Amino acid sequence: MQMTVPRTICLGFLVLISVGTLLLLLPFATASGEWNDPLVAFFTATSAVCVTGLIVVDTGSYFSAFGQAVILLLIQVGGLGYMTANTFLVLLLGRRLGLRERLAIQKSMDSTVLAGGKSLVLSIIAMTLAFELTGLFCLYPVFNQDFGPIYGLWLSAFHSISAFNNAGFSLFADSLMGYALNPWVNIVITILVILGGIGYQVIMELLTWLRNRVQGNRCRGLFSLNFKVVTSTTAVLLAVGTLAFFVIEYQNPNTLGPADPHHKLLMAWFQSVIARTAGFNTINIGAMGNASLFIMIALMFIGASPGSTGGGIKTTTIRILIACTRMALQGKEQVLCFRRQIPTSRVLKAIAVVVGSGLAVVAATALVAVSNPNMNFIEILFESISAFATVGLSTGITADLSDVGKYVIIFTMYLGRVGVLLFMGALLGDSKPSAIQYPEEELLIG
Numbered sequence: 001m002q003m004t005v006p007r008t009i010c011l012g013f014l015v016l017i018s019v020g021t022l023l024l025l026l027p028f029a030t031a032s033g034e035w036n037d038p039l040v041a042f043f044t045a046t047s048a049v050c051v052t053g054l055i056v057v058d059t060g061s062y063f064s065a066f067g068q069a070v071i072l073l074l075i076q077v078g079g080l081g082y083m084t085a086n087t088f089l090v091l092l093l094g095r096r097l098g099l100r101e102r103l104a105i106q107k108s109m110d111s112t113v114l115a116g117g118k119s120l121v122l123s124i125i126a127m128t129l130a131f132e133l134t135g136l137f138c139l140y141p142v143f144n145q146d147f148g149p150i151y152g153l154w155l156s157a158f159h160s161i162s163a164f165n166n167a168g169f170s171l172f173a174d175s176l177m178g179y180a181l182n183p184w185v186n187i188v189i190t191i192l193v194i195l196g197g198i199g200y201q202v203i204m205e206l207l208t209w210l211r212n213r214v215q216g217n218r219c220r221g222l223f224s225l226n227f228k229v230v231t232s233t234t235a236v237l238l239a240v241g242t243l244a245f246f247v248i249e250y251q252n253p254n255t256l257g258p259a260d261p262h263h264k265l266l267m268a269w270f271q272s273v274i275a276r277t278a279g280f281n282t283i284n285i286g287a288m289g290n291a292s293l294f295i296m297i298a299l300m301f302i303g304a305s306p307g308s309t310g311g312g313i314k315t316t317t318i319r320i321l322i323a324c325t326r327m328a329l330q331g332k333e334q335v336l337c338f339r340r341q342i343p344t345s346r347v348l349k350a351i352a353v354v355v356g357s358g359l360a361v362v363a364a365t366a367l368v369a370v371s372n373p374n375m376n377f378i379e380i381l382f383e384s385i386s387a388f389a390t391v392g393l394s395t396g397i398t399a400d401l402s403d404v405g406k407y408v409i410i411f412t413m414y415l416g417r418v419g420v421l422l423f424m425g426a427l428l429g430d431s432k433p434s435a436i437q438y439p440e441e442e443l444l445i446g
Contacts, residue, residue: 006425010418013049013078017414020045020074029067036067039406046410048074050417051309053168053279053392054383054409056399060171065154071169072158078417079165079196079309080128124200128164131195135160138188142179163192166310168279168392180270180282181263189280190273194234197277197304202230225340226316230305233315234276237299241272244295254287275299277310279392286379286395293382293395300389301357311390311416313357320350349421356420361388364412371404372397383409388416 024041027033040056044063047054048071057063059071136156143159144152155171162169172178179185195203205227212222246268249256256264270282275296288296303312323337324347335342364384369377379395386393387409401409415423 002429004426004429006422010423010426013414013418016049016074016077017042017046020049020070023070024063024067026066028064029070031062031064031067033064039403043406043410044071045074046413047392048167048169049078050311050390050413051075051078051165051167052311052387052390052413052417053162054387054394054398054413055169056401056406058173059169060173068158068171072161075165075167075169076161079161079167080125123204127200127203131192132157132160132164135164135188135192139185142182142185159189160192163189163278163280164196164309166193166196166277166279166304166308166390168274170280175281177282177284180267181259183266186266186270186282190270193273193276193278193280194238197308197310198234199226199230199305199307201307202227202305225338226306228338229316229319233319234305237276237302237315238269238272241275241295241299242269245271245292248289248292248295249283252287252289255283255292271296272299275391275393276302277304277308277312277389277391279386281393285393290378293378296393297382297385300385300391300393301361303389303391311388313353317350317353320347321354324350352421353419356424357388360412360415360420361385364388364408367408368401368405371402371408372400375400384412387412390416 021038021042023029024045025036025038027035029041030036040062043054043056044059046052059068063071136153139156139160140152143155146152147155158169158171159176161167168175170176176185176189201224205223209222242265246256246265249268250264251257256267259267267282270280274280276299285293285296301312302318303314304310305315319337320335320342323342324335327333327335335347361381361384364387365381368380368384369375372380375397379397382393382395383397383401385391390413398406398409418426
C-alpha cells in the first residue's frame with residue numbers, strides 16, 4: 001500500500017491517539033493511583049488529540065497532575081496538527097524538508113498554495129506560543145487570586161492552551177460556570193477561541209496589514225478573498241448566535257434568567273463564540289431550550305475556518321454554498337463572492353464536504369440512538385454533531401452513553417478532526433485524472 005499524504009496524516013493522528021491512550025492508562029495518570037479504564041483512556045486521548053473536549057470523567061479530579069499534563073500535551077500537538085508538529089521535530093533534528101513534507105503541510109492546512117516549509121512551520125508555532133502565553137498572563141491574576149500562585153499558574157496555562165486550540169477541556173467540574181459573571185475571564189477565553197478558530201492565514205494577513213499601517217505603507221487589495229469571507233462570515237455568525245441565545249434564553253430560569261441584562265448578554269456572547277468549535281460553557285447546556293440547542297447545532301456544524309484548530313464544515317464552505325444558491329436564484333452560472341469568481345473545483349469540494357459531513361453525522365446519530373434507545377433524540381444529535389465538529393459541548397449524556405455509543409463518538413471525533421474528504425482519500429488513494437469526456441445531458445432538479 002502506497003503511503004500517500006492523506007494516509008500519512010490519518011495514520012499520524014492514530015499514532016498520537018495510541019500513544020496518548022497508553023500514557024493515560026498508567027497508574028500515575030489517575031488521581032487514585034490505579035490503572036485507568038481502557039475506554040476512558042482511549043476516549044480522553046482521542047478527545048484531546050482531536051481538540052474536541054468531550055469527556056466521560058471529570059478531568060480535574062479524575063486525572064493526576066501527570067495525566068493532566070499528558071492531556072495538555074495531546075491538545076497542543078493535536079491543535080498544531082500532526083504534520084506541523086512532526087515537521088517541527090524534523091527541523092529540530094536538522095533535516096531539510098522535502099516536497100512530500102511540504103505537500104503534507106499544505107494538505108493538513110487545507111491550503112491551495114504549496115507550503116513554504118521551515119519559515120511557515122516556525123511562524124505557526126511562534127504565533128501559537130505567543131497567543132497562549134498572552135492568554136496565560138491575562139488569566140493568571142484571576143486564578144492566582146482564587147487558587148494561589150502555583151495552582152493558579154497551572155490553571156492559567158491549561159485553560160489558555162485549551163482555549164486557543166479550541167479544545168474546551170477544563171479542570172473545573174462545571175467548566176467555566178463559576179466565572180460566568182467575570183467579564184475578564186469571558187473576554188480572554190473568547191478572544192483566544194476566536195483567534196484559534198479563525199485560521200493561521202487570516203491572522204498573518206491581519207498582522208501584515210497592521211505592520212504596513214504602522215510603517216505608513218498603503219497597499220491596495222491587501223486582503224485576500226479568504227480573509228474577507230472568513231472574517232465577515234465569522235462576524236455574522238457571532239452576532240446571530242449572541243442575539244439568538246440572548247432572546248431565546250432571556251427568561252429561562254435555568255440559564256440566563258437569574259442574571260442581570262448585561263450579564264445575560266455576556267453569557268450569550270460566550271456561548272455563541274464557544275458553540276462554533278470550543279466546548280467551554282458558562283451556562284448549563286442541558287437546561288437550554290430546544291430552540292437554542294437547535295441553533296447551537298447549526299453553529300457547531302458550520303464550525304471554524306480553514307487552517308485553524310477548529311472543526312465543522314468551515315465558514316468558507318457555507319459561504320460558497322450561500323453564494324452558489326444566490327447565483328442559481330439569479331439565473332447565473334458563475335459563483336461570485338466579493339466580486340471574485342469561485343473556481344468550480346472549490347464549489348464541488350464545498351458540496352462534497354457538506355454532503356460527506358451530513359452523511360457522517362446521520363450515521364453517527366443513528367448508531368448512537370440505536371445503542372442508547374432511552375435517550376432523547378435531540379441530545380443524541382447534539383452529541384454527534386459536537387463530536388464531528390470537534391466542539392466538545394454536551395447536554396450531559398456523554399458519560400451515560402453505552403460502550404458502543406462511546407466508540408461511535410470516538411470514531412466521529414477522529415473523522416471530524418482529519419476531515420471526511422481526507423479520510424476518504426486515505427482509504428481510496430490518490431485520484432487519477434481521466435482524459436475521457438462524456439456527453440452532457442440535462443437533468444431535472446427540484
